[in-house]
Amino acid sequence: MDVLSLAGLLLALVALVGGSILKGAGIAGLWSPAAFVIVIVGTVAAILLQTPMATLKRALGMASWVFSPPASSREAQLAQVVEWANVARKQGLLGLEAEVRQQTDPFVQKGLQMLVDGMEPEAIRQMLEVEVGAQESQGLAAAKVYEGMGIYAPTLGIIGAVLGLMSVMQNLADPSKLGQGIAAAFTATIYGIGAANLMFLPMANKLKGLVEQRTGEREMMIEGLIAIAQGENPRNIEARLAGYLN
Template sequence: MDILSIFGVIIGFAAILGGNYLEGGTLAALVNVPAAVIVIGGTTGAAMLQTPLSGLKLAISRLRWVFSPPNLAFNKGVDKVVRWAIAARKEGLLGLESIAETEVDFFARKGLQLLVDGSEPESIRSIMEVESMLLEQRDLDASRFYESMGGYSPTIGIIGAVMGLIQVMSNLSDPAMLGSGIAIAFVATIYGVGFANLLLLPIASKLRNLARREADFRDLIIEGIISIAEGENPRAIELKLNGFLHR
């Protein structure tokens, strides 16, 4: 669980609500169902229009990463690669076959299988780098869904504000209707800008950073696999991969 993300959401909304209270406002003044329907529905619909079904499913599944990111322990990754190198030095590359069969990470398992099959180092690098690039692009596409929502949300909020003002102008003769129209106008703008800057854009940025971190971890695996294929000493491999610990 990412405590920092949870505190970030709490602090962000607490600052807005607290500032509203200090200015003499009430929570009820910020609750407006029509404005929420306009902003949330319009923003979601616009983002869905530009996203294929597979991309939408991925974006929804990646949302959990914001509060429960993948556990990428780079130091454990280095230790694992060093164990592979030691096994390869003692038993040869074929000795990695049993390790490959029990490896839970499919990317690492693919690299180990290429080693066992006797592929050339450059061939292994080419295959794994293409795989890593495609995985990173897929994860970045998930972040772009929320980034696009963050771009649409303020504009949809303005649309809601204009709709509220239209209601106000069409009911100038009825003072009882003016209040609801003005409320929709201003609250829709708050919702649009608030959702974009407190939730949607930070979520997109968080997923983008996690995608890059996952790519860095795959780079560690690639360098380790190539080093084993080239017959490097396990200690030398460890020293090389320790550079990834500072990322």
């Protein structure tokens, strides 16, 4: 569980609800079914219109990363590569065949298998870099789904406010409804700007960072596998990959 993300979400709720109470609007002032339909449902509609199905599914699957990022440890990865280098130095590349079956990450398993099969280092690099590039592009496209929601939500909030004011104008003859009507109109703006800046855009940036972090880990693994294929000394491999820890 990512404590910072959880704390951020809770503080966002406190900021909205607490601010509404301190300003005298109360909690009831934040509730508006009409604003919810216009802003949230409208934002989802816009995203469905612009996003391919595969990207949308990937984005929904990645949403959990915000609170529960994929487990990763570059230190553990470095130690694993050095261990493989020692095995290859003592038993040859075929000695890594048992390691292939133990891997749960398809990317690492694929790289190790190519190593065991005796492929040329540059061929291994080219194939794995293509896969890393594709995974990074797909991950960033999924993160941009939430970025798009953060762009559309404020605009739809303005639309909701305009529609609310139109309703107010139709009731100018009844002054008792004007204050309540204007307040309800601006609730849509709060929904749009609040959802964009407190949820959608932060989610997008968090996911982009995680995708870049994962790409860096993949690049570190590629360099380690190539170094093993080239028969480098395990200590030299460890020194080379140490730069990725920073």
